[in-house]
Amino acid sequence: MKPAKILAWVAIAVGIIYFFVPLLGTFEFSLRMRRGEYSFDAYGSVFSDAAFRATFGYSMLMALFTIIFGMLLVVPTAYWVRLRLPQMRPVVEFLTLMPLVIPAIVVVFGYLRLYNSSSYIPFTGSIMGTNILLVMSYITLALPYMYRSVDTAMRTIDVRTLTEAAEILGAKWPTIMFRCIFPNVMSGVLSGAFITFAIVMGEFTMAALLNRPAFGPYLQLVGANKAYEPSALAVIAFAITWLSMGLIQLVTRFSKLAPSRA
Amino acid sequence: MSFLVLENLRKSFGQIQVVKDFNMSINKGEFVSFLGPSGCGKTTVLRMIAGFETPSDGTITINGTNQTRLKTNQRNIGMVFQAYALFPNMNVFDNVAFGLKVAGKPKAEIESRVREMLKLISLDHLADRYPYQMSGGQQQRVALARALAPKPQVLLLDEPLSALDAKIRVSLREEIRQIQKQLGITTVFVTHDQEEALSISDRIVVMNAGRADQIGTPSEIYNRPATRFVASFVGTLNIIEATVIDPAANTVKVGDNTIILRESIGALKGGDKLSIALRPEAGSLSESARGDTALSGKVISSHFLGSVIRTKVDVGGNQISFDMFNSPDAVMPREGEMLTLRFNASDFLIVRE
Numbered sequence: 001m002k003p004a005k006i007l008a009w010v011a012i013a014v015g016i017i018y019f020f021v022p023l024l025g026t027f028e029f030s031l032r033m034r035r036g037e038y039s040f041d042a043y044g045s046v047f048s049d050a051a052f053r054a055t056f057g058y059s060m061l062m063a064l065f066t067i068i069f070g071m072l073l074v075v076p077t078a079y080w081v082r083l084r085l086p087q088m089r090p091v092v093e094f095l096t097l098m099p100l101v102i103p104a105i106v107v108v109f110g111y112l113r114l115y116n117s118s119s120y121i122p123f124t125g126s127i128m129g130t131n132i133l134l135v136m137s138y139i140t141l142a143l144p145y146m147y148r149s150v151d152t153a154m155r156t157i158d159v160r161t162l163t164e165a166a167e168i169l170g171a172k173w174p175t176i177m178f179r180c181i182f183p184n185v186m187s188g189v190l191s192g193a194f195i196t197f198a199i200v201m202g203e204f205t206m207a208a209l210l211n212r213p214a215f216g217p218y219l220q221l222v223g224a225n226k227a228y229e230p231s232a233l234a235v236i237a238f239a240i241t242w243l244s245m246g247l248i249q250l251v252t253r254f255s256k257l258a259p260s261r262a
Numbered sequence: 263m264s265f266l267v268l269e270n271l272r273k274s275f276g277q278i279q280v281v282k283d284f285n286m287s288i289n290k291g292e293f294v295s296f297l298g299p300s301g302c303g304k305t306t307v308l309r310m311i312a313g314f315e316t317p318s319d320g321t322i323t324i325n326g327t328n329q330t331r332l333k334t335n336q337r338n339i340g341m342v343f344q345a346y347a348l349f350p351n352m353n354v355f356d357n358v359a360f361g362l363k364v365a366g367k368p369k370a371e372i373e374s375r376v377r378e379m380l381k382l383i384s385l386d387h388l389a390d391r392y393p394y395q396m397s398g399g400q401q402q403r404v405a406l407a408r409a410l411a412p413k414p415q416v417l418l419l420d421e422p423l424s425a426l427d428a429k430i431r432v433s434l435r436e437e438i439r440q441i442q443k444q445l446g447i448t449t450v451f452v453t454h455d456q457e458e459a460l461s462i463s464d465r466i467v468v469m470n471a472g473r474a475d476q477i478g479t480p481s482e483i484y485n486r487p488a489t490r491f492v493a494s495f496v497g498t499l500n501i502i503e504a505t506v507i508d509p510a511a512n513t514v515k516v517g518d519n520t521i522i523l524r525e526s527i528g529a530l531k532g533g534d535k536l537s538i539a540l541r542p543e544a545g546s547l548s549e550s551a552r553g554d555t556a557l558s559g560k561v562i563s564s565h566f567l568g569s570v571i572r573t574k575v576d577v578g579g580n581q582i583s584f585d586m587f588n589s590p591d592a593v594m595p596r597e598g599e600m601l602t603l604r605f606n607a608s609d610f611l612i613v614r615e
Binding site: 161168172180183 | 313
């Protein structure tokens with residue numbers, strides 16, 4: 001075997017050890033709740049905890065709203081930029097990257113200043129309002145990933161010609177959007193949705209500072225007060241993320257819609 | 263009677279005027295081709311008819327109704343795009359049905375019309391296929407059926423054959439023409455391929471720099487080009503420089519040859535320069551070097567091109583290409599040999615700028 005190849009394998013082995021040993025350690029530790037033998041007691045304890053179910057369900061619901069409203073914002077924006085405002089593309093790309101540059105804590109403090117109960121738009125004055133604000137903040141956080149996945153999917157179809165083809169057949173804007181464009185960027189929409197789901201399920205800062213009962217703050221709370229359950233929760237959180245990534249791969253690979261030959 | 267009328271159509275993008283005072287009347291059921299090089303404005307005119315571009319000035323009338331300010335989806339026009347533009351998420355049936363569904367037609371009517379259209383393009387057995395499962399030629403036929411399904415007033419074809427290979431291109435263009443005749447639909451076809459335009463059009467508009475240089479039947483365009491541009495763009499053409507000898511007698515000199523033109527050159531003076539066009543296939547070899555429609559010169563080169571032998575002859579400094587049909591007995595002219603080419607008086611065309 002050539003030295004370069006050996007070095008490549010060594011690098012892969014180091015990478016695997018670096019990523020998997022802590023995970024295996026966490027998993028192994030999560031099985032040690034019962035003295036002297038391995039068991040899934042910690043997982044049982046986590047799943048039987050009412051707070052787990054409540055926070056997990058809450059975050060799932062928030063993730064669902066984030067995906068729906070995020071996509072309703074991102075797909076038409078990406079479409080419009082591609083079709084009518086291509087010169088604005090660098091600006092929109094820059095804007096969608098902002099959440100990666102500005103720390104979440106800065107964003108949430110900005111929200112609290114702008115939308116507190118004594119402001120003109122008092123989102124935090126009610127539970128419903130705070131939930132809306134939380135969804136909006138999640139949309140902001142997920143924007144870089146959502147926009148890119150949808151924009152990449154749009155690149156595989158000839159948006160302009162498809163739009164013109166639909167228009168000349170008598171279609172109006174909503175028909176063009178929902179029957180001609182949306183279904184053809186579905187792989188991008190789903191990829192963006194799964195990434196968003198993974199982000200929302202693990203998000204802590206926004207939910208904690210807006211004082212909402214989400215899964216992220218629950219993870220932190222359990223981590224601070226219990227021994228084995230945090231490890232079980234960490235493994236569960238990893239599983240959710242990996243499941244989402246696996247689904248992205250599946251959607252991309254088995255997407256039956258081949259790109260238009262434009 | 264004129265069905266589609268384009269009057270004083272102009273279009274500018276910023277400071278650049280891409281269509282300049284374009285006027286044309288197209289009869290019902292007529293097949294008109296816009297022919298010209300890239301950037302001549304032919305696609306822009308087509309897109310203005312479709313409603314994708316708004317004219318800077320002028321009007322577009324279809325069947326007596328002014329369409330200029332109507333939106334694309336209000337015009338009832340069918341269009342086939344160069345890039346097929348089938349909806350990738352829909353199968354053939356749904357693609358063809360799209361316009362009918364948008365128009366809110368009853369289900370039974372949609373079903374029968376789609377079946378009728380698929381039969382017309384001979385693809386009724388592929389109704390369940392998706393675009394990515396079909397060849398380019400099949401996709402373009404589906405695109406044609408989709409455009410025709412809602413019974414449009416006018417059919418626009420934007421270089422629909424450009425993305426196809428040569429053989430499919432020929433068969434599909436014949437199929438398009440046959441369907442167009444069968445349905446009697448007024449059609450505007452944009453192409454930069456002269457052979458395509460000449461072979462299937464009732465009339466051709468040769469466009470140059472945003473203007474229609476000539477509008478005429480394929481025969482008129484080919485045999486009587488109105489401008490130097492049309493002459494050089496359509497077919498292969500020899501442009502030779504001649505000197506006027508006697509304007510009253512229509513005689514000019516090309517090298518040592520004196521020829522008599524059929525067209526009047528009475529407006530010119532003796533000694534004036536004149537451009538004359540000659541098709542390579544117009545002449546024939548002659549034994550005699552004399553005659554008022556004969557040109558003599560030295561062979562520069564001779565090439566065997568399969569069906570024809572193309573010979574270049576130097577006539578008084580003008581290089582003239584001359585084609586003769588190939589046959590087993592044909593003898594290729596030798597380089598340096600003196601040849602006399604005889605033409606009909608009507609073959610000499612005076613070229614205007």
